[in-house]
Structures are given as C-alpha cells and as structure tokens.
Amino acid sequence: MAVKTSSISLKVEEGSNAVVVKNLYLSCDPRMRFRMKHSKDPGFVSFQPGSPLEGFGVAKVVDSGHPEFKKGDLVWGTVGWEEYSDIKNPESIFKIHHTDDVPLSYYTGILAPKKGEYVYISAASGAVGQLVGQFAKLMGCYVVGSAGSKEKVEILKNKLGFDDAFNYKEEHDLDAALKRCFPEGIDIYFDNVGGKMLDAVLLNMRLQGRIAVCGMISQYNLAQSEGVCNLMNIVYQRIHMVGFIVFDYFPQYSKFLEVVLSLIREGKIVYLEDIAEGLENAPAALVGLFNGRNIGKQVVVVARE
Amino acid sequence: MAVKTSSISLKVEEGSNAVVVKNLYLSCDPRMRFRMKHSKDPGFVSFQPGSPLEGFGVAKVVDSGHPEFKKGDLVWGTVGWEEYSDIKNPESIFKIHHTDDVPLSYYTGILAPKKGEYVYISAASGAVGQLVGQFAKLMGCYVVGSAGSKEKVEILKNKLGFDDAFNYKEEHDLDAALKRCFPEGIDIYFDNVGGKMLDAVLLNMRLQGRIAVCGMISQYNLAQSEGVCNLMNIVYQRIHMVGFIVFDYFPQYSKFLEVVLSLIREGKIVYLEDIAEGLENAPAALVGLFNGRNIGKQVVVVARE
Numbered sequence: 383m384a385v386k387t388s389s390i391s392l393k394v395e396e397g398s399n400a401v402v403v404k405n406l407y408l409s410c411d412p413r414m415r416f417r418m419k420h421s422k423d424p425g426f427v428s429f430q431p432g433s434p435l436e437g438f439g440v441a442k443v444v445d446s447g448h449p450e451f452k453k454g455d456l457v458w459g460t461v462g463w464e465e466y467s468d469i470k471n472p473e474s475i476f477k478i479h480h481t482d483d484v485p486l487s488y489y490t491g492i493l494a495p496k497k498g499e500y501v502y503i504s505a506a507s508g509a510v511g512q513l514v515g516q517f518a519k520l521m522g523c524y525v526v527g528s529a530g531s532k533e534k535v536e537i538l539k540n541k542l543g544f545d546d547a548f549n550y551k552e553e554h555d556l557d558a559a560l561k562r563c564f565p566e567g568i569d570i571y572f573d574n575v576g577g578k579m580l581d582a583v584l585l586n587m588r589l590q591g592r593i594a595v596c597g598m599i600s601q602y603n604l605a606q607s608e609g610v611c612n613l614m615n616i617v618y619q620r621i622h623m624v625g626f627i628v629f630d631y632f633p634q635y636s637k638f639l640e641v642v643l644s645l646i647r648e649g650k651i652v653y654l655e656d657i658a659e660g661l662e663n664a665p666a667a668l669v670g671l672f673n674g675r676n677i678g679k680q681v682v683v684v685a686r687e
Numbered sequence: 688m689a690v691k692t693s694s695i696s697l698k699v700e701e702g703s704n705a706v707v708v709k710n711l712y713l714s715c716d717p718r719m720r721f722r723m724k725h726s727k728d729p730g731f732v733s734f735q736p737g738s739p740l741e742g743f744g745v746a747k748v749v750d751s752g753h754p755e756f757k758k759g760d761l762v763w764g765t766v767g768w769e770e771y772s773d774i775k776n777p778e779s780i781f782k783i784h785h786t787d788d789v790p791l792s793y794y795t796g797i798l799a800p801k802k803g804e805y806v807y808i809s810a811a812s813g814a815v816g817q818l819v820g821q822f823a824k825l826m827g828c829y830v831v832g833s834a835g836s837k838e839k840v841e842i843l844k845n846k847l848g849f850d851d852a853f854n855y856k857e858e859h860d861l862d863a864a865l866k867r868c869f870p871e872g873i874d875i876y877f878d879n880v881g882g883k884m885l886d887a888v889l890l891n892m893r894l895q896g897r898i899a900v901c902g903m904i905s906q907y908n909l910a911q912s913e914g915v916c917n918l919m920n921i922v923y924q925r926i927h928m929v930g931f932i933v934f935d936y937f938p939q940y941s942k943f944l945e946v947v948l949s950l951i952r953e954g955k956i957v958y959l960e961d962i963a964e965g966l967e968n969a970p971a972a973l974v975g976l977f978n979g980r981n982i983g984k985q986v987v988v989v990a991r992e
C-alpha cells in the first residue's frame with residue numbers, strides 16, 4: 383500500500399446525483415483482506431491495484447446532487463481510503479443523526495447481539511468481540527473471551543465485564559482451556575477466528591449449541607486453510623452453525639444504532655477504540671489487525687472535521 | 688463379532704412391565720460404529736464386549752407385562768442382535784399397525800424429507816440417501832446424488848428418479864464434478880459422508896444454502912478425521928449447517944410413517960433393501976456398510992415371523 387497524491391473536484395457535476403464527502407474516520411476491517419486477492423467469492427469485489435482501498439467510514443458531505451444528502455451532513459458507509467471521496471452511487475452511505483455525547487468514530491463499527499447462557503467469544507477484545515461479549519452480559523449470559531495478550535485478558539475481565547478470559551497464546555491445549563472455563567460446555571460460540579480454535583470449540587459445544595460464524599481471521603493470510611477435524615460434533619450435539627455478513631443487516635442498522643447509542647450513553651456498554659492518526663498510518667493499522675496489534679476497534683483518523 | 692448361544696426365558700417375570708420379543712428384522716446402521724469404541728459422546732453408550740449389539744429392529748411380542756403391548760403385536764425400536772430380546776424398558780419400542788401391502792422390513796429405516804431447489808445428496812443410494820432424494824423430487828427439487836459404483840449411479844438415475852448422479856470414485860476433482868452437475872450451485876446438501884466431499888460441496892453452495900448433516904461415514908474408521916478447509920464459505924454464503932440425530936424426531940415418527948407408507952403404496956416412493964439372511968451373516972452385513980457394499984437399506988433377517 384502506498385499513499386499517492388492526486389486531485390479531484392469537490393463539486394458534484396451538474397445533473398448528477400453523486401455526493402462528494404470529506405472522509406473523517408476509516409474503519410480497519412479484517413474482511414478487507416478478501417478484496418486483496420483475485421476472488422470468485424460473491425460480494426467481495428477485488429481492489430484494483432493503483433486505486434484507493436474502500437471500506438466503511440464516517441464522512442461529512444461537501445457537495446451533493448442527491449436529494450437525501452446536503453452539505454454538512456454526517457454520513458456512514460462505504461468510502462475510499464482518501465481525504466475526499468466522490469461517491470457516484472450514494473446507496474452505500476447513510477445519514478448519521480449525531481449528537482456530541484457519543485464519539486463520532488463509534489459509527490465505524492457496531493454489530494448485532496446474541497442471546498444464550500454459556501457464551502464464548504474468540505478475538506474477544508477486537509472490534510466485534512468486545513461488543514458481543516457485553517451484549518451477552520447484558521442479556522444475563524456467562525461470558526468468556528479469549529485474546530492474544532495478558533493486557534487484553536485484563537481488559538476483558540476488568541474493563542469489559544467478562545466473567546472470565548484467557549490468553550490463547552499461553553495455552554498449549556485449547557480444548558483443555560475451554561474445558562477449564564466451561565465445565566458445563568458452551569451454548570453459543572461467536573467465532574471470529576476459525577481454524578484450530580473452532581476445532582477445539584466443537585469438542586466443547588453443548589446439545590443444540592449455536593455457532594455464529596462472523597469471521598475466521600486466523601485463516602486469511604494462510605495459503606491453505608487449516609483443516610477442521612471435529613465437525614462430526616455438529617451431528618452429535620445437533621449444532622446450528624450459521625454464517626453471516628454485516629451487509630445482510632443494513633435494513634436494521636438505524637434501529638440497532640438507537641439501542642446501542644442509548645446503552646453507551648447510559649454507561650452500560652464500554653467501547654474501545656485503537657486510533658491511528660493520519661491516512662499515511664492507515665496501511666500499518668490495517669496490517670496490524672492480522673498480528674493482533676489492535677485493542678478494540680481499529681480506526682484511522684483522516685480528519686477530525 | 689461372534690455368534691454365541693445362550694438361553695433366556697420367553698416369559699416376562701410376574702409384576703414386571705418388561706416385554707419379550709422375537710426379533711424379525713435388524714437394521715444395519717453406520718452409527719452403530721460409534722458404540723464400538725469408548726466414547727464420551729453423549730447419546731452413544733458403548734457396546735459391552737461379550738454382550739449382543741443393539742440397534743433398530745422389527746420384532747413380534749412373545750410375552751408382555753406392559754399394558755401397551757400384548758402377545759402377537761408387531762413393534763419397531765431398539766432391540767438386541769439376537770433371536771429373542773427381553774426388553775426391560777419398553778420406552779424404546781413402538782407398536783406398528785402393519786398391513787400386508789408394505790414389506791415389514793421397511794420399518795427398520797425411514798427418515799424425514801427436506802425442501803428446496805438444487806439438492807445434492809452424498810451416499811445417495813444408501814438407506815437414507817435414497818429416500819431423501821425421492822422426497823426432494825416429490826417436492827419439485829432438482830436432485831443429484833453421488834455413490835461409489837456405476838451400478839449405483841444407474842439405479843439413482845433410472846430407478847429412483849434422480850435428475851443426475853455421479854460415481855465419486857471416478858472423479859479425481861470433486862469440486863469440478865459438482866460444478867458440472869450444479870452450474871448454478873447447491874441450495875441444499877444432505878451430508879452423509881463428510882470429509883473431502885463436504886469440503887468440495889462448501890465451494891459450491893449458493894447464498895443462504897443449507898447443509899443438513901446426517902452423518903460423516905467417510906470418517907468413522909479413520910484414526911484422525913480429515914480436515915475440512917473451506918468453512919469460511921459458511922460466512923461468504925451465509926450457510927446454515929445443522930446436525931441432527933433420528934432420536935430427536937421420535938415424537939413425529941408415527942405421523943411420518945403414515946405419510947411415507949401412503950407414498951409407497953401409491954408407488955410414488957421406491958425403497959431399496961439389501962437383505963442379509965440369518966443372524967450369522969449380520970456382522971458381515973454391518974461391516975459392509977463401511978465399504979459401500981450395500982445398495983439401499985441394509986437389513987438382516989433373523990426370522991420372517
């Protein structure tokens with residue numbers, strides 16, 4: 383990745399319904415990795431070498447030919463990794479009705495909750511895991527998370543209110559670690575990592591357990607994915623395993639925000655961000671996701687207003 | 688396995704609610720394999736060396752201390768692999784209201800249908816697969832099955848009415864075989880085999896596809912299961928993967944039989960059986976399941992009445 387300089391017009395063409403925005407905050411998401419290869423996977427259009435990356439971001443409208451957006455509006459949606467984006471198709475951006483008591487960058491990443499009893503979350507101090515765990519706690523679940531450092535484990539237990547947490551890098555037997563944390567087994571596994579962890583979790587699922595597959599970050603940089611061997615437990619334990627992608631839930635987004643922002647205002651949800659300053663630091667911030675460098679949601683500040 | 692001779696009383700003890708049955712037909716089921724090892728899997732109690740195997744069978748009541756069963760009744764349920772069984776706990780047997788137009792042995796194996804559009808079934812000429820495919824056809828699905836011989840493939844296409852079928856042993860690239868049979872992808876995969884086939888299917892699932900996991904027979908005799916690498920497609924394609932065990936559906940069994948027996952009588956469902964004669968041939972019949980020797984449901988005839 384390289385930072386390039388070029389110029390664009392900050393005015394929308396006469397008669398067009400495009401929107402020009404000034405980008406404020408960019409979201410670093412593991413799924414951007416998929417667009418960095420030639421892919422036949424539907425829904426993941428490959429990035430073009432030489433063009434800016436694309437991802438979720440918070441931006442301010444500079445000029446608009448679209449009746450729904452006017453200069454000064456704050457929006458959330460798909461923008462380029464650049465100071466200004468000319469958005470030809472404003473269907474991928476949404477207006478934010480922002481009030482000052484919630485940091486604007488929070489809009490870059492918030493995801494839906496799950497219900498249940500014994501809940502396990504991998505990559506639990508990441509952008510998604512931190513929230514899933516807190517939602518599960520609010521719903522009265524027993525929640526355990528794993529993460530890759532002592533510092534992250536401390537945060538899970540003392541700042542995010544998880545019932546327990548462990549550092550997977552210090553466990554040479556993941557199955558044993560899960561059995562220690564869940565002597566009764568796991569009802570819900572929120573999978574962010576896949577691979578060996580998923581294999582160990584399968585050995586610890588309870589009857590009628592549910593596995594929500596959000597991502598498998600441990601696999602994205604491998605030339606060949608690790609094999610998962612314990613799938614027969616899906617039959618033994620009558621497990622429901624379901625994959626999902628955030629785009630599927632866009633219609634519920636505004637309703638979801640309403641709920642979550644209230645929880646944040648009431649102090650019932652803590653939201654951790656890892657902030658990288660400046661577009662020039664964006665590539666390293668993105669790459670850092672795959673080394674577990676970030677704590678909480680990785681955001682890039684392009685501009686503060 | 689060995690055939691042993693000993694004697695039991697054919698009379699139920701005074702005051703007991705046990706049932707003594709004469710076993711007629713025994714069902715050979717891959718899941719019996721699980722009981723042939725020490726297992727912590729719930730729901731699979733290990734067989735005791737020296738004791739008769741247990742499995743599903745059709746039997747006739749010889750004597751009964753239970754109000755629901757009387758001498759001469761035909762029953763289906765869990766019996767021993769022996770000529771007569773003394774069933775202490777008759778909760779695991781069910782009365783059959785048999786009429787002569789359906790062979791009695793059919794009661795040893797019948798399973799629930801699935802709905803959808805493009806349906807793929809592995810081990811399609813087996814006890815379960817043959818029925819799943821025909822149910823799917825009756826529901827208007829496009830149905831393709833795979834099996835392990837030319838003869839089985841012919842049966843699928845010409846006798847069971849599958850739209851297409853292939854011999855997986857002749858395909859060195861399972862992914863390519865599936866793409867040939869399903870250029871539009873697969874909506875429903877009924878998995879009987881697991882392993883490499885499941886891995887190839889994951890590459891061919893359509894958006895919101897469903898995988899019903901009935902069994903993974905390709906894995907049961909392996910010391911270490913094969914790894915399945917393409918699970919990330921569960922996320923890409925928002926797949927629902929659900930395991931189930933027939934015991935969970937016992938409450939619906941009588942209603943199900945009613946539907947299926949009508950279909951058989953009307954000639955809308957063909958049911959293939961592979962009959963082994965005599966208890967002495969039962970071990971070979973069971974072992975044959977794992978080599979794909981059987982065509983259709985493997986049954987052992989202990990006695991015809």
